Amino acid sequence: MVNREDLQQKNSNANHENTNRFEITKAKTGIQGLDDVTYGGIPENRPTLVVGNVGTGKTVMAMGFIINGITKYDEPGVFMTFEEKTDELKVNMISMGYELDKFISENKLYLERLHVDQMEIQETGRYNIDGLFIRLGAAIEKVKAKRIVLDSLDTLFTGLDDKILRAEFKRLFFWLKERKVTAIITAEVGKFFLTRFGLEEIVADCVIELNCRVHNQIATRRLRIVKYRGSYHSINEYPFTLDQKGITILPIVSESPQFIVSSARISSGIREIDEMLENKGFYVGSSILVSGSAGTGKSTLVSAFAEDACKKNNKVLYCAFEEAPNQIIRNMETVGIHLKNHIDSGNLRFYYSRPTLQNLELHLITIRKIIKEINCTVVVLDPITNIMYEDINSDMRTMLIRFIDYLKIEQITVMLTATITTTSLQLIQSHEGISSIVDLCIMIEEKYIKNRHKKFLYVIKSRGINNSKKDYELLIDPGGISVSPVEEEEHGIAKNIMSYP
Amino acid sequence: MEIEQFVFQLFVIPGTVDSNHAIKNIQMFCEKYLKGMYEIEIIQINEHPAWAMKENIFALPLLIKKMPLPEDRLIGDLSDTNKILKMLRIES
Numbered sequence: 001m002v003n004r005e006d007l008q009q010k011n012s013n014a015n016h017e018n019t020n021r022f023e024i025t026k027a028k029t030g031i032q033g034l035d036d037v038t039y040g041g042i043p044e045n046r047p048t049l050v051v052g053n054v055g056t057g058k059t060v061m062a063m064g065f066i067i068n069g070i071t072k073y074d075e076p077g078v079f080m081t082f083e084e085k086t087d088e089l090k091v092n093m094i095s096m097g098y099e100l101d102k103f104i105s106e107n108k109l110y111l112e113r114l115h116v117d118q119m120e121i122q123e124t125g126r127y128n129i130d131g132l133f134i135r136l137g138a139a140i141e142k143v144k145a146k147r148i149v150l151d152s153l154d155t156l157f158t159g160l161d162d163k164i165l166r167a168e169f170k171r172l173f174f175w176l177k178e179r180k181v182t183a184i185i186t187a188e189v190g191k192f193f194l195t196r197f198g199l200e201e202i203v204a205d206c207v208i209e210l211n212c213r214v215h216n217q218i219a220t221r222r223l224r225i226v227k228y229r230g231s232y233h234s235i236n237e238y239p240f241t242l243d244q245k246g247i248t249i250l251p252i253v254s255e256s257p258q259f260i261v262s263s264a265r266i267s268s269g270i271r272e273i274d275e276m277l278e279n280k281g282f283y284v285g286s287s288i289l290v291s292g293s294a295g296t297g298k299s300t301l302v303s304a305f306a307e308d309a310c311k312k313n314n315k316v317l318y319c320a321f322e323e324a325p326n327q328i329i330r331n332m333e334t335v336g337i338h339l340k341n342h343i344d345s346g347n348l349r350f351y352y353s354r355p356t357l358q359n360l361e362l363h364l365i366t367i368r369k370i371i372k373e374i375n376c377t378v379v380v381l382d383p384i385t386n387i388m389y390e391d392i393n394s395d396m397r398t399m400l401i402r403f404i405d406y407l408k409i410e411q412i413t414v415m416l417t418a419t420i421t422t423t424s425l426q427l428i429q430s431h432e433g434i435s436s437i438v439d440l441c442i443m444i445e446e447k448y449i450k451n452r453h454k455k456f457l458y459v460i461k462s463r464g465i466n467n468s469k470k471d472y473e474l475l476i477d478p479g480g481i482s483v484s485p486v487e488e489e490e491h492g493i494a495k496n497i498m499s500y501p
Numbered sequence: 502m503e504i505e506q507f508v509f510q511l512f513v514i515p516g517t518v519d520s521n522h523a524i525k526n527i528q529m530f531c532e533k534y535l536k537g538m539y540e541i542e543i544i545q546i547n548e549h550p551a552w553a554m555k556e557n558i559f560a561l562p563l564l565i566k567k568m569p570l571p572e573d574r575l576i577g578d579l580s581d582t583n584k585i586l587k588m589l590r591i592e593s
Binding site for chain 2 (some may be wrong): 114
């Protein structure tokens, strides 16, 4: 965490030196990931526009900004709604984990609904929205607000004259600036914003767009910083989730990766494999791929690693995408790996999800959340191929690289399994991608030799470790795992790998 | 027959152009069409922000016809006389 913040500091400093612009101070939203992609938050004491279609999460994001202001930064807030009744809003926000009543009673939050009934309005000449300013002013005064939300602007202005609107939009934004409150104003994509009217260009210093797209029947919400005057910002789209813990955005960390490189080592949990790796095991914070066809014992190796890490009091997160946790625990008992008591002690945590439920990026967001929650140092993804569809156009590889970079920055050791074999490498393009982004790769192959199926294990790639170049036979039985070097005459038969990335 | 009495509330911010026009326009209108049968209460909303919430006000100036019922609302500087007549259901 520490070094990422340093990094951001450096980035923003560098930006100032280059551009010589005025110093823009930022207010942290406290929303996971959003402060990363904006390099420190939204403009302080200025309005930010959040645009998106119905149901993209504008209200939740805006509420998150207000609630975090109260709980994390001691800044009271006003939430002015033009849509939902305040009671309905309270109920809806409970499902997002925000208990509004508590803050209202502490006089840190003020909710007000401004309802505009178009049927009631008849125009008889020039008018302005000073009435809104009076109400906003009173609301801000009431709780001494530093943050304010207007949700959403379209509802307020539908049915009013376009010419007057343009002028009044501008006045609203200037008024908010004068009041020195950090504001989020939500609006739908449509008539006024991100279209030919392009009002956002004139009025807001920071514009964030939310959208929701369906791909392969899986909907993904995404966020993009359209504009951020006076500040460096990322131009990519980032996926985000909404759940009981509010809103989370998958941050990027790979823009300028400056990792702490550790020389500390962590055991593989199997003595012989450690011996292959300079007798020390893996580097802490590195990524390890265990690859092989079905039934070669990938999950067993992973479980051995997880068990050993737990024994040494590491917090381990086991992400299972194929077998259910109970099944894994039972199966591993048969080869002498005991995971159950580590779950009880709190050192081991399972995350289980069928691949069809969500796509890769949403899995990664959820996993990242758990990582933060339990503060773990070892993560296992078993198997990664299950959550990667063979869609060449998708950005799965980028997603995975970003995630591995994130783990690296956090100094978390990650072990992935994949059903990658020498054959599948040639057939499926995405498979080659996975193996090239990890630091260390162990391959297991099954061969039929002298009327017996035998498993062979090789270290194919190991960045920064002088690994053993020998081939080993892998034996998994009730006594546990044993790995022994292959005899010379068998070697020739076993080894038929030409090249491997 | 009893003469119908019109009761208006006009919400303004004194000193603004639109509000000044509205005050002038409603007085002229009432003198012309409703002489002797109207009451206007002019409310300086900036002095009473609580009213803004109570009456759900956002656009100004705002004219509310309290009596006779039903209540009607007009926003703007009241320069469009025909619209006011239409709202009051008065034949010009």
